[in-house]
Amino acid sequence: MASLTFAAVTKSFGPVRAVDGLDLSIRDGEFFVILGPSGAGKTTSLRLLAGLETPDHGKIFMDGRDVTGLHPAARDVAFVFQQYSLYPHLSVRDNIAFPLRAPGRRLPETEIAVKVAEVAALLHIESKLDSKATTLSGGEMQRVAIGRALVRQPQLFLMDEPLSSLDAKLREELRVELKRLQRRLGTTLVYVTHDQVEALTLADRIAVMEAGRIGQIGTPEHIYDRPETLAVARRLGSPPMNILTPAVLGPDSSHVPAATAHVAIRPEDVRVSVDALTPAGQVFRAIEHSLVTRILVAEQGDLEVRALVRADQPILPGQDIGITFPLAHCQFFDRSGNRISA
Amino acid sequence: MSWPLKPMPLTPVPGPLEPRPWTRRIAGMLVIAYALISLIPLAWIVLTSFRTPEDAISYPPKVLAEPSLVGYVNLFTTRTRVTPEQMAAAPPAQSWYESLIRDQGMLMAGPSRFFDRYVNSLIVGFGSTFLAIVLGTMTAYALSRFKVPGKNDLLFFILSTRMMPPIAIAIPVFLMYREVGLNDTYLGLTLLYTVVNLSLSVWLLKGFMDEIPREYEEAAMVDGYSRFQAFIKIVLPQAATGIATTSIFCLIFAWNEYAFALLLTSGNAQTAPPFIPTIIGEGGLDWAAMAAGTTLFLLPVLVFTVLLRKHLLRGITFGAIRK
Numbered sequence: 001m002a003s004l005t006f007a008a009v010t011k012s013f014g015p016v017r018a019v020d021g022l023d024l025s026i027r028d029g030e031f032f033v034i035l036g037p038s039g040a041g042k043t044t045s046l047r048l049l050a051g052l053e054t055p056d057h058g059k060i061f062m063d064g065r066d067v068t069g070l071h072p073a074a075r076d077v078a079f080v081f082q083q084y085s086l087y088p089h090l091s092v093r094d095n096i097a098f099p100l101r102a103p104g105r106r107l108p109e110t111e112i113a114v115k116v117a118e119v120a121a122l123l124h125i126e127s128k129l130d131s132k133a134t135t136l137s138g139g140e141m142q143r144v145a146i147g148r149a150l151v152r153q154p155q156l157f158l159m160d161e162p163l164s165s166l167d168a169k170l171r172e173e174l175r176v177e178l179k180r181l182q183r184r185l186g187t188t189l190v191y192v193t194h195d196q197v198e199a200l201t202l203a204d205r206i207a208v209m210e211a212g213r214i215g216q217i218g219t220p221e222h223i224y225d226r227p228e229t230l231a232v233a234r235r236l237g238s239p240p241m242n243i244l245t246p247a248v249l250g251p252d253s254s255h256v257p258a259a260t261a262h263v264a265i266r267p268e269d270v271r272v273s274v275d276a277l278t279p280a281g282q283v284f285r286a287i288e289h290s291l292v293t294r295i296l297v298a299e300q301g302d303l304e305v306r307a308l309v310r311a312d313q314p315i316l317p318g319q320d321i322g323i324t325f326p327l328a329h330c331q332f333f334d335r336s337g338n339r340i341s342a
Numbered sequence: 343m344s345w346p347l348k349p350m351p352l353t354p355v356p357g358p359l360e361p362r363p364w365t366r367r368i369a370g371m372l373v374i375a376y377a378l379i380s381l382i383p384l385a386w387i388v389l390t391s392f393r394t395p396e397d398a399i400s401y402p403p404k405v406l407a408e409p410s411l412v413g414y415v416n417l418f419t420t421r422t423r424v425t426p427e428q429m430a431a432a433p434p435a436q437s438w439y440e441s442l443i444r445d446q447g448m449l450m451a452g453p454s455r456f457f458d459r460y461v462n463s464l465i466v467g468f469g470s471t472f473l474a475i476v477l478g479t480m481t482a483y484a485l486s487r488f489k490v491p492g493k494n495d496l497l498f499f500i501l502s503t504r505m506m507p508p509i510a511i512a513i514p515v516f517l518m519y520r521e522v523g524l525n526d527t528y529l530g531l532t533l534l535y536t537v538v539n540l541s542l543s544v545w546l547l548k549g550f551m552d553e554i555p556r557e558y559e560e561a562a563m564v565d566g567y568s569r570f571q572a573f574i575k576i577v578l579p580q581a582a583t584g585i586a587t588t589s590i591f592c593l594i595f596a597w598n599e600y601a602f603a604l605l606l607t608s609g610n611a612q613t614a615p616p617f618i619p620t621i622i623g624e625g626g627l628d629w630a631a632m633a634a635g636t637t638l639f640l641l642p643v644l645v646f647t648v649l650l651r652k653h654l655l656r657g658i659t660f661g662a663i664r665k
Contacts, residue, residue, distance in 0.1 A: 102566025
């Protein structure tokens with residue numbers, strides 16, 4: 001178990017600043033998720049923690065100890081990679097036992113057998129122990145990869161999109177299992193993903209990363225409810241947050257804070273009136289509506305709005321509807337995309 | 343359109359890119375014919391090695407003749423022709439091969455140097471292959487994984503050593519070797535073959551190394567291994583196919599090399615290729631013995647390739663990857 005600190009860490013690859021002056025503290029025992037699009041520097045941050053990359057500037061601390069120049073083998077962290085996760089020439093058993101046979105650790109074989117069996121039971125892969133790693137399905141491979149990380153009981157788990165190559169059903173299953181495991185072991189876990197659902201469900205705290213910098217850090221609720229920038233607002237929520245102009249508020253637009261350039265509102269907070277005769281609020285034209293996902297997409301000129309609508313009958317494409325945006329649920333951002341505190 | 347509609351044919355129609363059955367058959371026959379034609383000289387050598395020296399040079403040539411081991415016996419022995427009186431005075435033959443020699447009107451004088459030359463070939467061939475592979479694997483790994491200043495120039499330089507036929511530097515090498523005392527030594531010939539093979543082995547192996555994802559070593563390093571240990575435990579097994587392929591190429595070159603062996607070795611470290619053509623019988627070359635030497639000479643590369651075929655056939659698949 002360990003707390004982690006990045007102090008002004010910068011890492012460039014040629015002209016690209018993958019990580020740009022990163023300052024970040026991760027608490028002991030935390031399930032910490034770094035969320036961001038590809039190229040945001042998430043994976044580089046993780047590799048810096050593992051010692052697979054060395055920062056150009058800045059320092060990294062684990063439990064207050066400077067580990068910036070330490071070899072990966074000396075850091076006692078476990079890494080679950082997105083792919084290429086297993087050693088293909090070894091059996092599942094040998095894959096899981098591999099870290100226990102490392103020169104610095106070298107446990108007796110009887111102890112290794114016990115530990116491997118424990119981990120296999122935990123991840124439900126007992127029946128696969130003697131298979132070659134190459135014969136497993138994707139989900140089994142990732143389980144084994146997680147098993148290889150668990151078996152050592154390291155100071156720190158690092159996971160780089162461990163579920164992204166799996167299909168949706170399996171992803172959800174393993175996600176729940178991961179969360180349960182981390183709760184039980186209480187080990188600090190840093191998890192990188194571009195999937196906001198994973199981030200929102202797994203994390204104790206989330207750091208939203210964009211172009212090598214951190215946009216916002218906070219609990220999932222905090223980030224979801226009070227995004228600090230438009231970029232963060234766009235990243236979380238499915239369907240994504242509506243980003244509109246103050247004009248759509250109609251008569252309410254006089255109440256928006258000065259300097260407001262963008263009004264953002266979650267689809268679940270948008271009110272829709274289907275009464276065709278006297279539509280309340282702004283008139284939009286429906287584009288599509290699904291009774292299954294309950295998502296309504298409507299437009300007014302260039303503006304496109306998404307709303308969650310529970311209805312017995314679908315709203316027909318082309319139908320005119322009234323939409324209101326309750327002021328209490330609106331969030332305001334200035335021209336450069338920063339939140340205006342109301 | 344015709345009506346009523348005809349039923350769909352039940353036999354699957356081959357796709358446009360799939361070879362038709364008759365194309366396959368013709369291709370198969372061509373391959374077999376080519377294989378047979380290629381095997382004729384080989385078969386001739388093996389057949390000749392089991393003939394008597396007389397049958398081996400008979401005209402018109404005999405395709406099938408009484409099998410005989412005289413060629414092999416002559417290959418491994420030296421003999422002297424004796425008068426019938428001397429033959430009668432000699433003690434009785436001790437073994438089957440002595441009898442075979444006496445049937446030719448000769449007495450065995452001692453073993454020939456073929457066995458020594460063969461062992462020399464094994465030492466130099468496998469030794470230089472081993473060195474070329476060890477050095478090549480490490481060089482290829484370094485060039486594949488690390489930032490090496492001037493990497494591309496270095497790679498081109500390594501390749502460029504192959505652009506000139508090695509024999510073009512025969513005289514300088516000979517003079518150099520004479521100066522430093524490497525003439526007619528195992529070390530001299532082994533080093534020379536290693537150097538010639540190294541460019542091939544570095545280039546081939548670098549290709550294989552590039553195919554091995556770095557994540558494997560990185561995972562091993564995070565798991566508590568040093569880079570060198572990760573190289574031994576993870577990279578080498580992954581590169582087995584490449585190492586097998588490359589070592590076969592290296593062995594074939596070192597095993598068959600004739601010109602330098604002829605030039606640089608004589609009494610001590612001479613290998614089989616320059617020795618075999620010097621097997622002299624009475625009144626001309628002993629073709630049966632020479633064919634026997636050639637047949638035995640072919641075996642090691644064959645055996646080596648067969649032993650490594652598992653790795654060759656496995657191909658370059660890294661199965662535990664999900665993309």
